Amino acid sequence: MSGAHGPGAGGTAGRDESADGTAGRDDGADGTGGKGVGPPRDPGLQPERTRLAWRRTALSGTVAAVLGARTALHDGTTPAGLTVCALCCSCWLGLMLLARARTRRLGSSAVPPALAPRAATAAALCTVALAVCAAALVV
Amino acid sequence: MRVVRNVRLWFAPEAVRAEGSTPDYRFSLANERTFLAWLRTALALIGGGFAVDQFLPDLPRPWRAGLALALLAAGVVCALRAVDHWVRCERAMRRGEDLPASRFPAVLSLVIAVVAVTMVVVVLAGWAG
Numbered sequence: 001m002s003g004a005h006g007p008g009a010g011g012t013a014g015r016d017e018s019a020d021g022t023a024g025r026d027d028g029a030d031g032t033g034g035k036g037v038g039p040p041r042d043p044g045l046q047p048e049r050t051r052l053a054w055r056r057t058a059l060s061g062t063v064a065a066v067l068g069a070r071t072a073l074h075d076g077t078t079p080a081g082l083t084v085c086a087l088c089c090s091c092w093l094g095l096m097l098l099a100r101a102r103t104r105r106l107g108s109s110a111v112p113p114a115l116a117p118r119a120a121t122a123a124a125l126c127t128v129a130l131a132v133c134a135a136a137l138v139v
Numbered sequence: 140m141r142v143v144r145n146v147r148l149w150f151a152p153e154a155v156r157a158e159g160s161t162p163d164y165r166f167s168l169a170n171e172r173t174f175l176a177w178l179r180t181a182l183a184l185i186g187g188g189f190a191v192d193q194f195l196p197d198l199p200r201p202w203r204a205g206l207a208l209a210l211l212a213a214g215v216v217c218a219l220r221a222v223d224h225w226v227r228c229e230r231a232m233r234r235g236e237d238l239p240a241s242r243f244p245a246v247l248s249l250v251i252a253v254v255a256v257t258m259v260v261v262v263l264a265g266w267a268g
Contacts, residue, residue, distance in 0.1 A: 046168045053175040060182040067189035074193065114167040114229070120174060120222050121149040127178060127218040131185045131211045138192045138207045 047106045054106075057123075058099040064130055065092035071137050087133050094126040148226045155226065159233030170228045177221035180247075184214035191258075202261050206254060213250050 068088035072081045098119055106112045148154050188210035195203055220243055227239045 042165065044165065046165045050168045050172050050175075053172045057175045057179050057182070060179045060186070064182045064186040064189065067186050067193065071189050071193050111164050112168070114161075114164065115171045115174075115225075116152045117149050117155055117222075117226060117229075118152065120171075120225055123178060124181075124218040124222040127181050127185065128215050130182075131188070131215045131218070134185055134188050134192070134211050135208060138188070138204050138211070 042110075047110075047112050050112075051103045051106050054099045054103050058096055061092055061095040061126070061130075065089065068130060068133055068137070071134070084133050084137055088130060091126045091130045091133070095123060098123050098126070145223050145226055148230070149222055155229055155233070158230070159235065162232040166232055167229065170225060170232070173228075174221050174225040177217060177224070181214045181217035181221065184210050184217060184251075188214065195262075197265055198261060206258060206261070209250070209254050213247065213254075217247065 065088050069085045072085040072088060075081060102115065102119060188207045191198075191207040191210060192203060195206075198206075224239065224241060224243070231238050
């Protein structure tokens with residue numbers, strides 16, 4: 001289940017990567033300055049790593065949703081099973097759309113804006129809805 | 140309750156941005172990645188719940204449902220707490236305060252350990268019986 005946890009970034013506990021990769025160089029310390037072409041590229045590749053973290057999360061969501069759809073359709077295609085399957089698929093779709101919007105945003109500028117609380121809440125609620133579907137299937 | 144007060148912030152970007160100053164964007168991104176890592180943990184727990192239900196068909200039903208529901212509940216708590224912690228970290232960074240301490244990782248580890256030990260015992264008992 002946890003196959004999507006890469007060793008490189010985003011361990012599950014704590015702020016494990018708060019400032020690593022950023023300490024080596026202060027902004028503007030490179031000779032080019034980069035005044036005319038926007039801020040210098042972050043040597044810690046933080047936007048890229050955040051983008052990959054969204055990708056991993058989307059992958060984990062896919063695995064969970066596939067397991068959910070499998071469980072829902074396990075006992076034949078009953079109306080209840082189809083409903084739960086559709087709910088799982090919409091949760092998955094929600095996560096995908098959130099991940100897509102955020103990865104695009106992260107790639108659009110050198111200094112990306114912070115994540116909006118609504119997006120974070122929506123992603124968590126998709127996860128919770130998936131769990132509720134699972135509970136409905138188990139009981 | 141603190142969580143209930145924070146729920147208001149979950150939906151209100153302007154309330155979070157109203158106070159303090161914007162931190163270095165790299166810190167915000169690190170906070171976001173930590174949030175995503177917790178969300179993956181929650182998704183993995185939920186996947187584990189599905190897996191217990193699907194791939195242990197020989198287990199007596201009460202055990203199977205109990206283990207699956209324990210994993211699913213852990214997933215739900217983990218996801219909700221991920222948002223809560225993210226909002227609180229974001230606010231603490233804006234205000235220049237210390238990041239919030241948390242005993243949630245310890246609690247979650249204990250819950251997972253209990254579920255894992257139960258699963259081992261149940262599977263072994265299934266073999267013996």
